[in-house]
Amino acid sequence: MSLSELPKLELHLHLEGAAPPAFIRGLAKEKSVDLSGIFREDGSYAYRDFVHFLSVYEAATSVLKSPEDYARLVTAVLEESAAHGVVYCETFVSPDFCGGSDVGAWREYLHAMQDAADRAEAQHGIILRGIVTCIRHFGPEKAKASARCAAETAGDWITGFGIAGDEGQGKPRDFAYSFDMAREAGLRLTAHAGEWGGPQSVKDALDDLKVERIGHGVRAIEDLALVDRLAEDGITLEVCPGSNVTLGVYPKWDQHPIQKLRERGVKVTVSTDDPPFFHTTMTREYEELERAFGWGAADFHEISQTALAAAFCDEDTKAKIAKRLEDHPHE
Ligand code: HPA
Numbered sequence: 114m115s116l117s118e119l120p121k122l123e124l125h126l127h128l129e130g131a132a133p134p135a136f137i138r139g140l141a142k143e144k145s146v147d148l149s150g151i152f153r154e155d156g157s158y159a160y161r162d163f164v165h166f167l168s169v170y171e172a173a174t175s176v177l178k179s180p181e182d183y184a185r186l187v188t189a190v191l192e193e194s195a196a197h198g199v200v201y202c203e204t205f206v207s208p209d210f211c212g213g214s215d216v217g218a219w220r221e222y223l224h225a226m227q228d229a230a231d232r233a234e235a236q237h238g239i240i241l242r243g244i245v246t247c248i249r250h251f252g253p254e255k256a257k258a259s260a261r262c263a264a265e266t267a268g269d270w271i272t273g274f275g276i277a278g279d280e281g282q283g284k285p286r287d288f289a290y291s292f293d294m295a296r297e298a299g300l301r302l303t304a305h306a307g308e309w310g311g312p313q314s315v316k317d318a319l320d321d322l323k324v325e326r327i328g329h330g331v332r333a334i335e336d337l338a339l340v341d342r343l344a345e346d347g348i349t350l351e352v353c354p355g356s357n358v359t360l361g362v363y364p365k366w367d368q369h370p371i372q373k374l375r376e377r378g379v380k381v382t383v384s385t386d387d388p389p390f391f392h393t394t395m396t397r398e399y400e401e402l403e404r405a406f407g408w409g410a411a412d413f414h415e416i417s418q419t420a421l422a423a424a425f426c427d428e429d430t431k432a433k434i435a436k437r438l439e440d441h442p443h444e
């Protein structure tokens with residue numbers, strides 16, 4: 114079995130965080146911006162820890178200045194994802210970075226991204242959908258402007274609303290107004306929690322934001338009553354094991370709780386988060402899961418079915434993806 118060829122779904126991918134470093138260096142050169150401080154000698158992104166990662170991420174993002182730049186980014190990212198067997202991907206996009214959360218500007222960025230996604234689908238068969246994401250350390254007021262952009266453009270392509278950024282700042286309830294606005298616009302909801310925050314941060318996201326998926330959520334394992342609640346309520350976790358190991362949430366793959374969560378009945382899926390930052394790809398995630406937990410074709414097929422059920426896209430799109438999964442042997 115070739116792990117790179119297995120059809121995969123990815124529910125948790127930050128668009129700018131998926132930018133290949135060479136792509137960002139190329140844009141910086143075109144725009145005469147000096148970004149040398151954010152790269153190591155070997156060309157990879159340089160950061161010390163999670164909070165520093167967020168500032169390097171924002172520096173890299175600063176060279177993406179127009180709808181055309183975002184279209185090029187979507188093209189580069191989907192080409193890479195398709196090469197790793199990804200057939201369906203949901204990506205986080207932030208109006209804060211795309212026109213400063215002005216609805217008119219946001220629409221232009223969105224159209225450019227959608228056009229690029231349509232071209233990639235025609236060329237590589239990969240399907241992309243967007244989740245508008247507010248940024249926790251930018252505060253609740255900026256989040257409201259992002260939620261307004263999300264509500265105004267909710268539909269076939271923008272399928273969800275979420276929150277990323279520094280989990281150490283503010284509380285989920287500070288963002289409840291924005292999540293209510295997104296929910297009323299028909300958007301599906303997810304929130305980063307339980308990566309840097311403990312089990313209480315997962316409970317807060319569920320209780321205060323009423324999300325149906327949690328980004329990461331892995332530290333729920335520290336409270337088995339919460340694990341059972343996740344299982345009973347059918348909450349899906351967007352687990353990014355390689356990200357967690359690289360950032361030191363867990364010291365080694367073998368110690369990652371994904372397998373324990375799954376065994377206790379929690380719906381788990383697998384994603385890369387910010388692949389070049391964390392030196393990973395979907396293929397690498399699968400290779401490490403095979404090595405650490407003995408996962409094989411049947412396990413990966415189950416993970417894909419879980420992701421398909423939890424995907425925010427419409428039923429026609431799900432049927433197309435289901436066909437791609439069935440076309441591949443998994444016994
Ligand atoms: N986690 C939280 N916020 C982020 C990330 C991430 O991996 N990438 C970009 N914003």
Ligand code: ZN
Pocket residue numbers: 125127277305328386
């Ligand atoms: Zn993330």
